[in-house]
Amino acid sequence: SQQGEEDPQALSIQEGENATMNCSYKTSINNLQWYRQNSGRGLVHLILIRSNEREKHSGRLRVTLDTSKKSSSLLITASRAADTASYFCACSNDYKLSFGAGTTVTVRA
Amino acid sequence: DGGITQSPKYLFRKEGQNVTLSCEQNLNHDAMYWYRQDPGQGLRLIYYSQIVNDFQKGDIAEGYSVSREKKESFPLTVTSAQKNPTAFYLCASRLSGSGETQYFGPGTRLLVL
Numbered sequence: 001s002q003q004g005e006e007d008p009q010a011l012s013i014q015e016g017e018n019a020t021m022n023c024s025y026k027t028s029i030n031n032l033q034w035y036r037q038n039s040g041r042g043l044v045h046l047i048l049i050r051s052n053e054r055e056k057h058s059g060r061l062r063v064t065l066d067t068s069k070k071s072s073s074l075l076i077t078a079s080r081a082a083d084t085a086s087y088f089c090a091c092s093n094d095y096k097l098s099f100g101a102g103t104t105v106t107v108r109a
Numbered sequence: 110d111g112g113i114t115q116s117p118k119y120l121f122r123k124e125g126q127n128v129t130l131s132c133e134q135n136l137n138h139d140a141m142y143w144y145r146q147d148p149g150q151g152l153r154l155i156y157y158s159q160i161v162n163d164f165q166k167g168d169i170a171e172g173y174s175v176s177r178e179k180k181e182s183f184p185l186t187v188t189s190a191q192k193n194p195t196a197f198y199l200c201a202s203r204l205s206g207s208g209e210t211q212y213f214g215p216g217t218r219l220l221v222l
Contacts (some may be wrong), residue, residue: 004151033207042113042199042213043152088151092209095140095159096167099151 002088003027004100012106018074021103023040023089032065032072033090033097043088045073079107113214114134115200120219122187122194130217132200140203141183143209145169145196152199158183159205185220195221198208 002052011030023032031050035043049056049065056063063074076083086104090097113134122128132141140159144152154167158177172191177183183202187194197218201211 019155019176028138033210035127040197040218042215043201043211045210048210053191095209096142096154096212097152098207099144099148099153101151 003091003098004032004087006087006100007083007102008103010104010106011103012017012108013079014108015079015081017040017079019079019083019105019107021074021087021105023074023100024071024099025089025091026083027093029067029091031092032063033092034061034063034072034074034087035090035099037082037086037102038087049090054065076094076105079105081107081109083107113200113202113212115198115214117197117215118215120217121222122219125189125221128219130187130200130219132183132185132214134181134183134202134212134214135214136202136204136212137180138182138196138202138212141177141204142201142203143167143173143183143185144199144201146199147196147214153203155185155198159187194219 003025033048034046037043060077065072084107086102088102116131118120142157143155156175158164199213199216
């Protein structure tokens with residue numbers, strides 16, 4: 001069953017702008033992960049945030065987690081054309097991942 | 110050069126035919142996973158294996174079968190019982206105790222003729 005739900009479904013921004021996408025989930029999790037998928041390719045892991053963490057940074061990525069609201073957000077700062085991809089949140093429980101439908105981000109030059 | 114390989118990149122299936130998708134990893138990972146992705150949707154778990162000679166059904170196992178005879182290999186067979194097999198299939202692996210990050214192969218696109 002798909003636990004994570006991303007919002008918005010699609011996002012179009014200008015190069016240099018920030019992109020924010022949100023993920024909501026239903027049941028308790030061990031951690032929440034974000035992955036990127038370029039068209040027709042496999043997924044690439046971006047960042048993992050544990051259930052006892054509230055915020056995490058990795059380069060231009062910032063992830064927040066609010067377990068009381070069962071939600072997470074991914075912020076990509078200073079976007080580049082190469083950031084054009086689909087982004088998925090994945091809820092981790094019992095060594096399995098449950099993915100949302102993803103947010104498709106298009107960065108315009 | 111370590112990683113996960115999937116073959117073939119494209120696979121065509123005729124009605125009533127079983128086809129097998131290959132997934133190999135040289136990362137020495139214990140756990141392996143098979144997912145199905147339909148257009149505009151997220152990944153759904155078909156089968157997973159935490160250790161050699163053991164595997165469990167995921168959310169959509171009907172019409173699929175797997176084996177895990179070697180640590181580095183986890184082939185997926187799409188049987189004729191799977192009525193809607195057209196999809197993008199992704200294999201992933203995970204090192205036990207790694208915090209549950211999964212590493213994905215490049216995928217196989219299965220099309221029905």
